[in-house]
Amino acid sequence: MIETLLADRALVRAFGGILVLLVVASVAVRILRGVVDSDRAKATVEDAATRIRSWWLMCLVFASSMALGKVFSVVLFGLLSFLALREFVTLTPTIRADHAALFWAFYLLTPLQYVLVGIGWYGMFTIFLPVYAFLFVPIRTALAGEPVGFLERTAKLQWGLMVAVYCVSHAPALLYLELDGYDGNAKLLLFLVVVVQASDVLQYLWGKTLGRHKIAPTISPNKTWEGFVGGVSSATALGAALWWLTPFTPVQAAAMALLICLLGFAGGLTMSAIKRDRGVKDFGTVLAGHGGILDRIDSLCFAAPVFFHLTRYFFRAVG
Amino acid sequence: LWCGASSRWIGVTPEPQQRIYCANHASHLDAVVIWAALPPNLRRTTRPVAAADYWRGGVKQWLATRVFRAILIERGKRDGDAEARRVAAREAVEQTRREMGSDSLILFPEGTRSPTGEMGPFKAGVFHLVQSCPEVEIVPTYLHNLGRVLPRGEFAPVPLLASVTFGAPLRLEPDEDRDVFLDRLRTTIEELSRA
Numbered sequence: 193m194i195e196t197l198l199a200d201r202a203l204v205r206a207f208g209g210i211l212v213l214l215v216v217a218s219v220a221v222r223i224l225r226g227v228v229d230s231d232r233a234k235a236t237v238e239d240a241a242t243r244i245r246s247w248w249l250m251c252l253v254f255a256s257s258m259a260l261g262k263v264f265s266v267v268l269f270g271l272l273s274f275l276a277l278r279e280f281v282t283l284t285p286t287i288r289a290d291h292a293a294l295f296w297a298f299y300l301l302t303p304l305q306y307v308l309v310g311i312g313w314y315g316m317f318t319i320f321l322p323v324y325a326f327l328f329v330p331i332r333t334a335l336a337g338e339p340v341g342f343l344e345r346t347a348k349l350q351w352g353l354m355v356a357v358y359c360v361s362h363a364p365a366l367l368y369l370e371l372d373g374y375d376g377n378a379k380l381l382l383f384l385v386v387v388v389q390a391s392d393v394l395q396y397l398w399g400k401t402l403g404r405h406k407i408a409p410t411i412s413p414n415k416t417w418e419g420f421v422g423g424v425s426s427a428t429a430l431g432a433a434l435w436w437l438t439p440f441t442p443v444q445a446a447a448m449a450l451l452i453c454l455l456g457f458a459g460g461l462t463m464s465a466i467k468r469d470r471g472v473k474d475f476g477t478v479l480a481g482h483g484g485i486l487d488r489i490d491s492l493c494f495a496a497p498v499f500f501h502l503t504r505y506f507f508r509a510v511g
Numbered sequence: 512l513w514c515g516a517s518s519r520w521i522g523v524t525p526e527p528q529q530r531i532y533c534a535n536h537a538s539h540l541d542a543v544v545i546w547a548a549l550p551p552n553l554r555r556t557t558r559p560v561a562a563a564d565y566w567r568g569g570v571k572q573w574l575a576t577r578v579f580r581a582i583l584i585e586r587g588k589r590d591g592d593a594e595a596r597r598v599a600a601r602e603a604v605e606q607t608r609r610e611m612g613s614d615s616l617i618l619f620p621e622g623t624r625s626p627t628g629e630m631g632p633f634k635a636g637v638f639h640l641v642q643s644c645p646e647v648e649i650v651p652t653y654l655h656n657l658g659r660v661l662p663r664g665e666f667a668p669v670p671l672l673a674s675v676t677f678g679a680p681l682r683l684e685p686d687e688d689r690d691v692f693l694d695r696l697r698t699t700i701e702e703l704s705r706a
Contacts, residue, residue, distance in 0.1 A: 282672040288626070288662045294669045387688075476672065477517070
């Protein structure tokens, strides 16, 4: 598997690019650390340094799972879903009567979803959680016999499963798509992840430097129009420039990237609303500087399923 | 750790001295999690206090005495008369005092797991125990979310994120009344839940 991936020049070039970017960012932070003197700027630089350290780790994990093959990528995303669901449920109040439903959600529904992705059973993995789990959760909860807050409690778990498991599982599902005249699916996944994450980072950078007008101050005080426009347009440009990774033409790649960025933004905003409601800033503390897993992949949650389906619809191998 | 427990020490640091960790009780995992939150050198000298009637027999007893090196005490019978309960309680305190030696203890003043996650009333045993060894520090300990990870009556833990918070040590004031002390301990643990 590693040999075939290394033989794929485009993939090697893309990962080389990421590596160069990380090195440049690390060096830049080191230089900035020596230059800045105000306390506020120092805090920003330290924040950036922590984030970049986490980026090294995330890229390393992602790259090695890709190098090890499809199955490992599915397992990696499955693990991410598991951890993300855990962060989600930790934040949403459940009661003792929900224990059994939670048990099945963590130990059966989540792994099974990824098994379905891993065996490439498209017809099943796209409906498994929206149909079967959707029905299972309230049934099991009702059997536990506690009516207080029933709708709210079941809806929370259903939501958690959809966002943290179902949506995320569409990212590794890209590896199993059969596309017309294209078999570099690993690159397609890389395209999605790079554009989503670049969009996050670029929005953050644009917002930090030029951000003035807040988009939704009641939900996310860090999101500004300047950051949004700058981040989305530059990440879209990046996506277009990466067209050679994909089965798309440069224009199609730009359109896809734009869509990914917009959905990613929407994902971040929606998840912020949940965090706000629960009175927390982050879902967790696993990734230094970033918060929890769910804080890092909130944009991916929203972008992955739409990107998956559009790609499948327009570029699928026919017959 | 499976339940991703994190630990915080507020106004206290892990020290190799004799202490009694007093915590709210909602789950079988409570003692294990406190234990895991301690540095390895302290784990060897820290022992949970558990109910003999619950932990007696077979695998349970082996787990309690061999693995966790718990001090098993008799809980007073609920239907026994007042005098018998007093005797049993005194015996439990004396036994704990005897067995603990210079070890630290993990103790749940509620005496049983709360079914709802709310803290129940504290039993007087902890007061009598401290009375007999006033030099030992009481470390108020708050356990968050463990009642959700593994509630009473369930056997499989759900992997939610839990946390342990240790607070600044308390001591029994000279001439402090039983209820005043128990109340103070309880309030301190409640405050940790908001810290």
